Amino acid sequence: MSSTVPPTPTDVNLGWSLAVLLHDWHKRVESVLTDLPHGSRGYHVLSACAGEGPPTQAALAERLLIDRSVMTYLIDDLETAGLVQRKVDPHDRRVRRVCTTEQGRTVLARACTRVEHEEAQTLAGLGEADRSLFRKAAIRAATAVQQASPDTDPCATAEQVVDHP
Numbered sequence: 001m002s003s004t005v006p007p008t009p010t011d012v013n014l015g016w017s018l019a020v021l022l023h024d025w026h027k028r029v030e031s032v033l034t035d036l037p038h039g040s041r042g043y044h045v046l047s048a049c050a051g052e053g054p055p056t057q058a059a060l061a062e063r064l065l066i067d068r069s070v071m072t073y074l075i076d077d078l079e080t081a082g083l084v085q086r087k088v089d090p091h092d093r094r095v096r097r098v099c100t101t102e103q104g105r106t107v108l109a110r111a112c113t114r115v116e117h118e119e120a121q122t123l124a125g126l127g128e129a130d131r132s133l134f135r136k137a138a139i140r141a142a143t144a145v146q147q148a149s150p151d152t153d154p155c156a157t158a159e160q161v162v163d164h165p
Helices: 015-032 040-050 057-064 066-079 104-121 128-148 155-164
Strands: 084-089 092-100
Touching: 015 040, 015 104, 040 066, 040 084, 040 092, 040 104, 057 066, 057 092, 066 084, 066 104, 092 104
Parallel strands: none
Antiparallel strands: 084 092
């Protein structure tokens, strides 16, 4: 007779594992981003705006898979807070680019430090090498899924997991 215990569904269930991690990540990150409009969602928008070249509002909505009307409200609130500003695209006056302000870059740098700390706490059960490997693998997997299903809204999916752990 074998003394090995058969794995329980939670031992082999990727969905359960990701839901637990996401729930913990969301709880932790939201608690440290209370000063940022829309919390983690605002953080993702601000991060994307601070990246390589200011995106158009439409491209930003597509990249983050956020409905365009919701994106408008997010950007409005970030703009009211002085973190971003819409600028006319010099090549097409009909297009607005969403640019991070100096204040936005300062706020983002502080937010990144807090988010990185909370992410480390979420992954504290892993050694540094495993944390690095996990992050890289998660990014590759998420990128592949997004490219295969560009209409999937990760924010809506995350909210479902967080609201119904």
